[in-house]
Amino acid sequence: MKMLHDTKLMFIRNMQHTLRSPIFVFVSMFQPLMYLLLFMPLLNGLGGVPGLPSGKTVDVFIPGLLVLQALFGSAFVGFSLIDDIRTGVIERFLVTPVKRPAILLGRVLRDALVLLIQCVLITLVAIPFGLSVNVGGFFLSLLLYALIGITMASISYGFALIYKIEDPLAPTLNTITLPLSLLSGIILPLALAPIWLQDLAKINPFSYAVNAARALFAGNFQNIGIAEGFIVIGVLAIVVFLWGLRSLKKMAS
Amino acid sequence: MIEDLVIETKGLRKTFISKERGGKKEVEAVKGIDLTVRKGEIYGFLGPNGAGKSTTQKMLSTLLCPTSGEAKVLGYDLAKQQEQIRQNVGCVSQAGGADLSSTGVENLVLQAQLYGLDILTAKKYAAEFAERFQMNSFVDRPAQSYSGGQKRRLDIALGMIHHPQLLLLDEPTSGLDPQSRAYLWGEIKKLKAEGVTIFLTTQYMDEADKLCDTIAIIDNGKIIVTGTPAELKSSVGGDTLIFNFLSEETARKAETLLTEKIQAERIQTTDHSVHLNIKDGERMMPDLLRLLDAKNLETQTVTLSRPSLDDVFLKYTGRSLREDERK
Numbered sequence: 001m002k003m004l005h006d007t008k009l010m011f012i013r014n015m016q017h018t019l020r021s022p023i024f025v026f027v028s029m030f031q032p033l034m035y036l037l038l039f040m041p042l043l044n045g046l047g048g049v050p051g052l053p054s055g056k057t058v059d060v061f062i063p064g065l066l067v068l069q070a071l072f073g074s075a076f077v078g079f080s081l082i083d084d085i086r087t088g089v090i091e092r093f094l095v096t097p098v099k100r101p102a103i104l105l106g107r108v109l110r111d112a113l114v115l116l117i118q119c120v121l122i123t124l125v126a127i128p129f130g131l132s133v134n135v136g137g138f139f140l141s142l143l144l145y146a147l148i149g150i151t152m153a154s155i156s157y158g159f160a161l162i163y164k165i166e167d168p169l170a171p172t173l174n175t176i177t178l179p180l181s182l183l184s185g186i187i188l189p190l191a192l193a194p195i196w197l198q199d200l201a202k203i204n205p206f207s208y209a210v211n212a213a214r215a216l217f218a219g220n221f222q223n224i225g226i227a228e229g230f231i232v233i234g235v236l237a238i239v240v241f242l243w244g245l246r247s248l249k250k251m252a253s
Numbered sequence: 254m255i256e257d258l259v260i261e262t263k264g265l266r267k268t269f270i271s272k273e274r275g276g277k278k279e280v281e282a283v284k285g286i287d288l289t290v291r292k293g294e295i296y297g298f299l300g301p302n303g304a305g306k307s308t309t310q311k312m313l314s315t316l317l318c319p320t321s322g323e324a325k326v327l328g329y330d331l332a333k334q335q336e337q338i339r340q341n342v343g344c345v346s347q348a349g350g351a352d353l354s355s356t357g358v359e360n361l362v363l364q365a366q367l368y369g370l371d372i373l374t375a376k377k378y379a380a381e382f383a384e385r386f387q388m389n390s391f392v393d394r395p396a397q398s399y400s401g402g403q404k405r406r407l408d409i410a411l412g413m414i415h416h417p418q419l420l421l422l423d424e425p426t427s428g429l430d431p432q433s434r435a436y437l438w439g440e441i442k443k444l445k446a447e448g449v450t451i452f453l454t455t456q457y458m459d460e461a462d463k464l465c466d467t468i469a470i471i472d473n474g475k476i477i478v479t480g481t482p483a484e485l486k487s488s489v490g491g492d493t494l495i496f497n498f499l500s501e502e503t504a505r506k507a508e509t510l511l512t513e514k515i516q517a518e519r520i521q522t523t524d525h526s527v528h529l530n531i532k533d534g535e536r537m538m539p540d541l542l543r544l545l546d547a548k549n550l551e552t553q554t555v556t557l558s559r560p561s562l563d564d565v566f567l568k569y570t571g572r573s574l575r576e577d578e579r580k
Contacts, residue, residue, distance in 0.1 A: 002369075006367070009363065009366050009367065013352075013355075013363055016355070016359070017354060017355075020354060084352075086348075087348060087349075087350065087351070087352070087353055088346050088347075088348025088349055088350030088351075089350050089351075089352050091316060091346050091348065091350055092344075092346065092349075092350030092351075092364075092411065093367065094316055095314045095315060095316055095339060095342075095344040095346075096339060096364070096367040096368060097336055097339045097340045097367070097368065097369065098367045252315070252316045252317065252318075
């Protein structure tokens with residue numbers, strides 16, 4: 001009960017911060033919109049290659065693009081935490097009886113909500129580009145994006161709590177997100193890749209997420225990839241959240 | 254444990270591992286501290302930067318885990334009953350910890366809710382503290398627009414919002430202008446008058462002297478001496494009394510008389526004046542004047558100067574506190 005109460009307080013506090021400058025919710029949608037407008041037309045010419053059925057490239061590209069947004073959009077939330085560490089806000093929270101996990105949960109849930117709003121908006125923008133999407137599958141995929149967002153946000157917060165300063169945070173997060181996105185078949189289908197690259201992608205949890213998201217958008221609910229995606233990302237989200245929590249508790253030790 | 258002890262520590266120690274070139278090194282920030290803070294007093298923890306003041310305060314507020322030693326805060330065991338300590342102790346760190354993009358009211362309401370108060374009570378307390386610390390004119394503005402003194406008031410209100418019996422203040426007036434300092438001193442005294450026990454760290458001698466009932470001087474992670482400000486100052490030696498006379502002759506006579514009649518640590522005559530080092534100079538002065546008057550040795554002026562805590566720090570550490578600051 002107390003955990004729920006504290007998480008709610010922390011969620012509201014962080015949501016207030018987001019709503020104070022809501023423009024940034026839209027600014028961080030700029031990158032995926034650029035991909036949609038300036039990169040997707042390139043794929044149309046590739047229609048028919050393995051992994052990209054001709055005439056349906058948008059249906060394959062958009063679910064992957066939302067994974068990309070979940071990866072990059074949530075990866076840099078740690079900077080806001082460093083600000084709170086520097087001004088002593090986190091220490092102030094830690095000497096109150098507030099539950100430790102609530103401090104992080106309130107943040108990652110806010111991040112997940114912001115991400116979902118972005119995902120819905122990007123999908124709406126993509127409809128005039130010919131996107132056809134299974135509605136039930138779309139809503140299920142939102143849960144998947146939320147889990148990816150929680151995963152990346154937890155990683156970001158974990159490093160923020162370890163470094164406590166901005167300088168090393170951006171390079172660290174870039175080093176993590178870039179290979180994860182390249183090895184997930186978001187930009188171009190992995191079916192085009194040489195075998196060694198495909199094998200490497202198999203150890204990337206986010207390639208499972210991309211497969212699951214594409215199956216959900218297409219409404220292929222029998223596809224085993226959906227369950228695989230949820231399990232892999234679900235477990236990962238829990239593991240990295242607990243790691244981030246450990247970093248928070250270590251701050252007070 | 255004795256009933257009226259609010260903080261009691263035995264051998265409280267904290268070591269940090271610092272990474273340096275050529276391996277890790279253990280740094281002992283607090284080297285075994287014994288503290289006894291009585292209910293209702295202002296206990297001053299006085300020392301230079303890096304002496305271990307903040308580390309001790311962070312241990313007492315459950316933010317840092319002691320490496321060894323034991324402590325009881327409000328009767329709760331620091332190692333086992335952290336929840337109870339957090340609920341009943343108020344804490345204001347050096348950074349303060351106000352959320353700068355939120356308003357004062359938003360900060361206060363959330364803080365009260367974190368202590369488990371419902372939203373109505375939280376709002377009521379926030380309004381009370383805004384009134385009490387004279388924050389009404391700015392409390393609805395974001396905290397980033399506050400002056401140093403205004404922000405400090407908000408910080409202390411945040412620490413007090415749940416009406417704790419014990420308040421830990423880490424350098425509450427550092428970096429403030431004289432008016433803001435005086436205002437905060439007044440507020441801290443009011444809290445004491447209401448029965449709140451206050452543990453205060455400071456590097457200012459005048460602050461410790463004016464506010465504290467008991468002072469512990471900490472240097473290099475160790476408590477060097479503890480006592481009331483008066484005890485500490487008298488441990489340095491007596492006050493200095495200077496009697497000025499019209500002529501050197503009168504001064505000589507006065508010196509002879511005083512040497513016969515009283516036990517002074519030092520009597521010395523220079524020119525027209527007699528310098529006297531004596532315990533309890535304030536009380537002695539009227540007697541001495543009567544004594545001199547009785548022999549028709551007319552005193553022109555008398556000056557009394559008392560030892561300061563600076564002298565105390567100098568005596569026990571061999572260094573001046575101000576020297577440390579200049580480094």
